[in-house]
Amino acid sequence: MTEERPLPEQVLVGRQRELTALWSRFEQTTAGRLHVTLVAGEPGIGKTRLLHEVAGRAEQVGGLVLRGGASEAEGMPPYLPFLEALGGYIRTAPLEQLRPQVDPIAPILATILPELPRHLGELTSSYPLPPEQARLRLYEAVGLFLSTIAVSRPLLLLLDDLHWADTATLDLLCHVAQHQAVSRLCILGAYRSDELASRPALERSILNLTRNRQLITLTLQPLHEADVAELITRLLGVPPDYLLSQRLWKESEGNPFFLEELLRAWLETGGLTMTPSRASVSPSPAASLPASISSVMRQRFARLPPEVLETLRSAAILGRTFASTLLGEVIGQDEELVEERLLAAMQAGVLRSDLPDRYTFSHDTIREYLYSEVTPARRRRIHGFIGRVLEVRLEQGEAQQLAQLAFHFAHSGDRVRGVTYSQLAAAQAMRAAAPGEAMSHYHMALALLDQQDQRHGALSLALGEAALSAGVEREAVQAFEAAQIWWTHHPDVVAAARAACGQGRAWARLEEHAAAQAALEQALTLLHEHACAEQVQVLVELATLQAVSLGLHMEGMAYGQ
Template sequence: MQQYGLSHDETALVGRDRELARLRSLEEKSRAGSLQVALLAGEPGIGKTRLLREIARCARQQGTTVLEGGASDAEGMPPYLPFLEALGQHIRSASTDELRAQAGAMVSVLATILPELSLRLGESVSSYPLPPEQARLRLFEAVGIFLSAIATPRPLLLILDDLHWSDRASLDLLCHVAQHQTNTRLLIVGAYRDGELMQRAAFERALTELARLRLLTPITLAPLTATAVAELASGYLGATVDSAVSRLLVAQSEGNPFLVEELLRGWLESGAIAQEQDGGAFCLVAPHSPLLPPSISNAVRQRLARLAPATVELLRCASIIGRTFDVALLARVTGQDEESAEECLHEAVQARLIHQLPPTAATAPSNFAFSHDTIRQCLYQEVRAVRRLRLHTRIGQELELRLARAHASTSAQQLAELAFHFARSGEVERGATYSQSAAQQALQTYAPAEAMAHQQTALQLLSTDDPRRGPWLLELGAAALLASAWQEAIDAFQCAQEWGRRHGEQHLTGCAALGLGRAYWRQERIAPARLALEQAVAELSAQTTAETVEALVELGSLLILSLHQQEEALTCLERALDLARQLGERRLEAAAGRALGNLLIRSNQIQRGLPLLEQALSLALSLGEALEVSECCACLTMAYGWHGALDRRAQLFPLWLEYARRCHDPYQLRHLYTHLASSYALRSQWAEADEALDRSQSVVEQLASPEPAALLQWTRGLLLAPRGHLSEAEDLIKTALVWYRQHAAQSLAWWLGGLGFVQAIQGKQQEARTCLAELETLVASLPAESMPLAHALCFMAATSAVLADQTWATRLYPRLLPFRGQFHSFLVDRLLGELALLTGETAAAETHLARAEAAARRLSLSFELAMTLGAQSFLVLVRDGPQAIAQARPRLEEAVALSISTGTPTLAQLLQQQWQEWVHPHERAAGRPDRSTRLAYQPLPAGLSAREGQVLRLVAQGKSNRQIAEILVISERTVANHLRNIFNKTGVDNRAAAAVFAIRHGLLD
């Protein structure tokens, strides 16, 4: 009988010329020393793996080193599996001299996930323990350096298949390598099913991050065209197909290459198609269509039906082992000798259901793999549940024997395999033990999500009274916190707490309460968080331990940050610092010192608090405690900002960002980019501010806590307001306030002022005054001279200044005075100057505004400088009378020009409105006049026409061409023509200069 059907790898690659060309172009870029990342997307069977093998073949021909790995959907797989497979190939094939040079000083770190590295080098390596965030960072750095070293003598192609099944740790590692090894001769090509994104949030985030870094080249594989299907069929059959076969093939396969070959194989074996005489084309044997399988699974089942029962049975057992299996293990599990098993598998190889892996140094000659995972899944589902249990038991036992004979330490992959099989076997105790060991191994490589999965399996296998249950529940809760799975953490800690109480384990009960409080706090559930932390302190005070200090630090921080209860917080934190010093725990001393320093700062005891915070930061840096450094930087940036030392604050952001990233915990970044955006905005660096806000958005989307998202919305709204987007700004702030009212009412005083300020700028006087009245009620409960009070008072003062409300100015000035020299979203000295101006205290106003101007110029605060210059121009009018307009106007001109040049048209318009009110105080009492039409009846300088005068005034107010066109009901082209005439007549060449001209000639008076 004539044999047809080349294997998928033997057929020529068809219909993918464009995609292959893009990959080759990326390979050339990578060979030149620029890391590239390409990800192939498409449905199952579309040819992703085939294209990966083709680019690998081409790369090898160019002398490139090729390493291949892939993820698996089998439960219990170890973290970093794609990298383990790829790097494992290199470790087994490279010489020991090469490995020693490439691994360098990072051997001990790499060995945490690649134990075969130390075995190949014949070295016993050890590494001192590190905090989880440090361990993960060092591991990521080590893998990146290792890959870079491998790519030094020859370019490197790293292939990562089935990435949609990747664990979060692998995806984080991929992003880290891509970001930090940009000058490496490395091309990373991965493949994933594009229909899996909705179910794989971690993978979707990785795609977003790679795209944001501008490192990703996405390549989507579309179905083959009719021409390509016919070409594929001809290559597979060795002859062409007639038009009827081609049309049927296209209709049934829908351009899916895997289905094309499956259909052709089925038709050949059933006799539905045959070749014409003399080597002609293949055509349908019968006039009707052959019976065609409706799906890939059905196609696989039809192929299996044509094999000998013994072969199918052997394949079913192999499917229990995994997609890749070796004959030796399969033979022992099924009770056959290797030769017989391999002979039986030969039929499956001929049927293209499995293929033998190349006998390289990386794989044994008897290793096989299923051609497609769908084949393995179909076979696995056919095995009865009872028999699966027996086979998993037998496989696990054989894997144990192998390890015993090898006398080697158990790798993460081996532990995961043992856990996977025993958890599904009748060996419950072994399943639990191996699952817990796999969880601990995953945590050691900072893969908390994978650790959670193993721990949950282990706990399911334990009896309720097993003495290990309580400690294992604590470990599950801790892993869930690291994975930002806070509800899962709450569930685990509650179970641990109940278990501890039932078994009289006071310390374990206290630790569970501590974890519970942390989880609740991260969800912004303040009341249950406080209760849990108070329980933790009570339970852990029986014997002083590190956990006692941690509980006191957490409780004290909660009391001051979320509840503003200074005295209770001070008692907790002073005790925590004292106990930390008694224990001699420098890490705890740093944490307690940071928390106490933060409390003192928030109590306006800046001179006492700053040294404590700086000492805590220095200590944390010396200990290499990334998490504590991040926390210290967060506190210090706020402290120096309030202190008015914004230059020192700006210096801290890079350090904060570096160590927050090292933690590999999105929670540590929850506020960072939002605060960074505000810092940029103070200097009118709007592009950088918007980019930081976008980065913040990508962070908060990963968090279960809604509080960072509310802060981001509030900040985004506040930063939109001065740029002319007042309605959108108000809507964003209102949306954020809805959450604060419902879930964090105790912090509402901190945020409500932003709404009143934006409403005042819009001229919504009644709404703004309503906010002021509510704020007055809210601040009554805040501690005197505290930073939350200062923040609220500053927004109240800013709102009152915009409203020109003398009553509120009189009320607020003495309350804000203790915070002079500070900064709370605004320069306090500038606000004090404006309040003093409204109350007629011109000497005090002059002093405050001079200090504000000096600070604004020194720190390059464009918004504050413009507002201060405007206030100084008004001061001249109040002090010297209307005859001083000429002396006052230059300050106003500078303020308006600065506002327009720095992209804050709303500020320019506000200053001009305020100028009108101070020049015409009788109009201030009657409300702000609309003077846009009055210019038409005034004699205008430089020969400007009435319409040009209207356009010029609107330009000076910061309006865009589009806005001017809408106001005057003319086209934007007409506005542009008017501007050209204005520039020619006035002798200016830009909008800011035109605005200054308008002010100088009294067009806004």
């Protein structure tokens, strides 16, 4: 007989060796030694499932598990995996427990964790520091917070999808690993191995952690033939016959996600014959196997009601995890109706719901496919809807969503709002000691500006400062040059001098001393009739260049005087 039945979630087979290794790392953490382990593998190979299995075991023995993940969607704030993990802890921790854990560092943490002032009340402002010092202070505060949380019980920090992590997240990860080496903290992450070559920041972080002997990387291989048979048995409740097992093993190439999608497609189309003791392939045309994962997806979603599929496509633009209330506002549908459609998607195994009103695509490959099915015109329209909904919520003070607003408006065709929120998101990223992410927002703002917009000069200048803070000196030179050209053609002598001074500082960091001196002297010439703070800064930079970099102490003293 043929039976249509849902497949169980979170089935893990064939990973005992890796599971044992990961559990050993967690147990070593309980003795007060930080460990970092990364699980690598192709999409669908079971990385996230393995992480969840370790997390479940850690919770069973009294460990605390904090979960976060990076996102492929643009417009995400810097440090997203840490924000999700620590934000979740702040929202659920008892106030009498949280306050002493963050008391001395709360103002610093609040620069990236808005949940803190909401939970603890108004905090005193921390005094401003230069960007490099502010970043160091933030990293130290996050590390101390994690270490303090781990005092009462071992802490497992899950960081999923690190192939999409921003540079700031990866830098913070390396800093925590290096400076909290004796804390009871186990960091367990995952990334797609086929993405590594195109992610230089992740590659550099892995190299640094490996060089410091702080990292173990486990690469998940495709399942063996016997593992595939066991997985089918666990999914169906009865063992497969040899033909079914062989066929699924060969066609899925041992990839658990692909295998489950193929098996689900057969169940839903009557391609399997089930008896109380055996599962086999039905001798019918319906049992023909799709040629690719895209074919599987296409057949799977064709069986969903059209209105459910349209709702899922809109949800895919919101991201891997989304709120049903936000989705309802975006598509203009009643909340109850949206919930019914999402329930149908859950029953089909497309979504899962871990928290009220929060839904997650069961695998990001599913979200990627749905997103690719949305036409460009409709994407622009939905991005605009999302932006306007988030804008209202921002005005109500409900969330700090500047990066998302910038992204959605930039991709909606609303250039005015796109520029405004990109500029605000860049400034917020600089305050959060994430200059690399600030650069991305400034680039977006400049790309959206009309040629004659008066903000060109100021944005180019800000881009130069962000690039200088990020250690990308040559891009800083280019940005400062663009700013100086703009201010030369739209006369503002002080602003042009500020841009020339920026070039000098960037050239000095590159140890291009002649170019640095020329740029700084040009800035001084522009300011010869202006007694202002910018003139003082240029003189200080020239004095430092002459005395420290060139060893010309008398000339340096002359500028200093």
